[in-house]
Amino acid sequence: MSYYSKEEYEKSKLYRIRHSAAHIMAQAVMEMFPGEAKIAIGPPIENGFYYDFDLPRHLTPDDLKAIEKRMRQIIAGKHPFEKRVISAGEARQVFADQPYKLELIDGLEQGGFDEDGNPIDEVPEISLYTHDTFTDLCRGPHVENTGAINPSAVKLLSVAGAYWRGDENNPQLQRIYGTAWETPQELKDYLRMLEEAKKRDHRKLGKELDIFTFDEEVGPGLPLWLPNGGIIIEELEKLAKEVEYAHGYERVRTPHLTKEALFIRSGHLPYYAESMYPPMEMEGVRYYIKPMNCPMHHKIFAARPRSYRDLPLRLGEYGTCYRYEKSGELFGLMRVRSMQMNDAHIYCAEEDFEQEFMDVISMYMEYFEIFGIERYIMRFSTHSKEGLGKKYVDNERLWLKTEDMVRQAMENGNINYVEVPGEAAFYGPKIDVQVWSAIGREFTLATNQVDFAVPERFDLKFVNRHGEDETPLCIHRAPLSTHERMIGFLIEHYAGKFPVWLAPEQARIIPITDDQFEYARQIEKKYRAAGVRARADLGSERMNAKIRNAQKKQVPYMLVVGNQEKEAGAVAPRLRSGKRLPALSVDAFLERIQAEIRGRVPPPEMQKA
Ligand SMILES: [Zn+2]
Numbered sequence: 001m002s003y004y005s006k007e008e009y010e011k012s013k014l015y016r017i018r019h020s021a022a023h024i025m026a027q028a029v030m031e032m033f034p035g036e037a038k039i040a041i042g043p044p045i046e047n048g049f050y051y052d053f054d055l056p057r058h059l060t061p062d063d064l065k066a067i068e069k070r071m072r073q074i075i076a077g078k079h080p081f082e083k084r085v086i087s088a089g090e091a092r093q094v095f096a097d098q099p100y101k102l103e104l105i106d107g108l109e110q111g112g113f114d115e116d117g118n119p120i121d122e123v124p125e126i127s128l129y130t131h132d133t134f135t136d137l138c139r140g141p142h143v144e145n146t147g148a149i150n151p152s153a154v155k156l157l158s159v160a161g162a163y164w165r166g167d168e169n170n171p172q173l174q175r176i177y178g179t180a181w182e183t184p185q186e187l188k189d190y191l192r193m194l195e196e197a198k199k200r201d202h203r204k205l206g207k208e209l210d211i212f213t214f215d216e217e218v219g220p221g222l223p224l225w226l227p228n229g230g231i232i233i234e235e236l237e238k239l240a241k242e243v244e245y246a247h248g249y250e251r252v253r254t255p256h257l258t259k260e261a262l263f264i265r266s267g268h269l270p271y272y273a274e275s276m277y278p279p280m281e282m283e284g285v286r287y288y289i290k291p292m293n294c295p296m297h298h299k300i301f302a303a304r305p306r307s308y309r310d311l312p313l314r315l316g317e318y319g320t321c322y323r324y325e326k327s328g329e330l331f332g333l334m335r336v337r338s339m340q341m342n343d344a345h346i347y348c349a350e351e352d353f354e355q356e357f358m359d360v361i362s363m364y365m366e367y368f369e370i371f372g373i374e375r376y377i378m379r380f381s382t383h384s385k386e387g388l389g390k391k392y393v394d395n396e397r398l399w400l401k402t403e404d405m406v407r408q409a410m411e412n413g414n415i416n417y418v419e420v421p422g423e424a425a426f427y428g429p430k431i432d433v434q435v436w437s438a439i440g441r442e443f444t445l446a447t448n449q450v451d452f453a454v455p456e457r458f459d460l461k462f463v464n465r466h467g468e469d470e471t472p473l474c475i476h477r478a479p480l481s482t483h484e485r486m487i488g489f490l491i492e493h494y495a496g497k498f499p500v501w502l503a504p505e506q507a508r509i510i511p512i513t514d515d516q517f518e519y520a521r522q523i524e525k526k527y528r529a530a531g532v533r534a535r536a537d538l539g540s541e542r543m544n545a546k547i548r549n550a551q552k553k554q555v556p557y558m559l560v561v562g563n564q565e566k567e568a569g570a571v572a573p574r575l576r577s578g579k580r581l582p583a584l585s586v587d588a589f590l591e592r593i594q595a596e597i598r599g600r601v602p603p604p605e606m607q608k609a
């Protein structure tokens, strides 16, 4: 698997291979439907590439095989990729019968869009790349010739519907997904990972393990958390509370909606309005349901006069936010319309910034350790000089200073990071945290931002050591992301085999016959009173069926009790893997499981031998 940051990836050979494979695939499809195939866009993506086509009929699995076969022939031809810079007029002639390309050329000519229709800052040059008989509107990069691709390391994966420019009012196109690697072994590893990822899909496991559900009448993107999900949420919040308390945070609570005026002041309206739910009106005033918690935390800061002695002030809240996501973009728990965020805002003086920032980073590391996240990259986005006053708050001194402090803090802390110039947020540098799950699937979990504009918008002040008013810096951070995204990630990371501390049910007591029902009930009562989520299975099924049921629900411990155990006041534990542990007394097992819960130890499936 490739553990690249986005920027490293775009510079990699793999990226050029995949981009080239997309062109080769487009050639093969054009040949399959001569004169009829209309081509749209075909970029490399994480782990592969795709191309969108408008075709006279639906593609079948046999078509994919034929396209793949033809791709191998094209690869064997070792055709060079050649670039040509041309005018918009010439480009229109080249693509005279390709309506999607003509639309893209318009965008390129006017500026503001690249050849895939993505917004960009500059007016780009228009260039073509040609190999063999195929020419695309493209600025590369590509491999030198098609022979640089290993034909046994390319595979087409699937066809899906995709709207032109992601807009459901536009025609629906057919998108072919493919993957390409440097070696056949890498392809094999990737396909194996895909298989495993399918089994771990949080939408599938979330249902099987009764964690969450969606309901048409409630609405798309609005998850309902079932009791098992509720337990996981509570455990995550407990963790956050403990860790934040130790780091000097204080917890606050804020309402789900506020008057329009607050979001005007914060700058969310009108710029962010598209991502917000529409307003509602009451007593002649417009209210918005909040897409973020920040403005309300700022108001808590402003609720009374602050002095340097109050700082750093660290306000934490698991705030529920609501954002409008297009229905076509909703995806399980990963893209939702309501989310509970592990939010906090740290208000500090400039002189405390580095210390506070480092503390946030070390909190990430604590969490990574607990969850067994071994691979991560912090993407550090900084400002660009040209953007000052336009894309970025016009205060170069503060930009340079805070960026330098962040850089220094990351270097000192030996943090794995890449710097991405020109991608900062409007009001300060930010850090996106990319992590990889146990099987190497990539997730973006959280963003940290430094903010030196909003405190000013809110007129936040504190009295410094010299008795003068000073504006604090604000750090936004959410290391545990939202419950939705985090739990979606954790389900896939653990494959549903949660560590004991997170498992909705921690131990299931399984009597061998009715004779031990009462004994099982007593153990259940004792364990529950001690805070262990235990349940006695007093159903009519046979023991083996009960064990299988508990395994299916990924209960970490099954405690089998027969007459022997009953007489000895013992339990015979088994792991969900089927492994049996030696019998031990009811009290001894209680101590063992409590220690595991307290220590938040990883599940046995992920423990190092
Ligand atoms: Zn291209």
Ligand SMILES: [Zn+2]
Pocket: 292, 293, 294, 345, 476, 477
């Ligand atoms: Zn914030």
